[in-house]
Structure formats: structure tokens, C-alpha cells
Amino acid sequence: MKEEDKKRIEELIAGMQCPKDFKCINSSLEGLCKVKDFGLENYIECLEHDPRACKFALRFGGGYFCCCPLRVYLTKKLKK
8 A cells, every 4th residue: 555545544443533443554454345337436335135223324315325434545555
């Protein structure tokens, strides 16, 4: 991972609270929730079976969007 990506991830973590204690980044990016980038800058589509329990899941129409800044960054910038 590039140094600039590490720095940006640290900034994102410092600016937010995560109910899962940043499990996505602490597990070396293993076990990330399933998402899909569909072109919006600050959102990705949540593909998890039941996203309702996630505080970052926003229901819209018949689906859910993820608005977690860290997860969005990992998807859009690191393709994870």
C-alpha cells in the first residue's frame, strides 16, 4: 500500500467512529463487506445480505448504499 493511501486511511479513521472498531482495516482487508462501485463519488452499493444493522447503510429505493468514508475509500481508491 502506498504511503499516501496509508496517510489518508489514518485521517479517515481519526475523523470517524466505527461500531466495528475498524475491523475492515485491522484484518488486513480480509472479510470486507460486499460492495459495488456504481459511480457516485461518496457512496457505493451495499451487497450484503442484511445491511440494516450497519449504521453506514442507507436505504434507497429497493437497495442500500454504503456511506462509510473508509469503506468508500477502500473501494474507490484501492479497489478492495
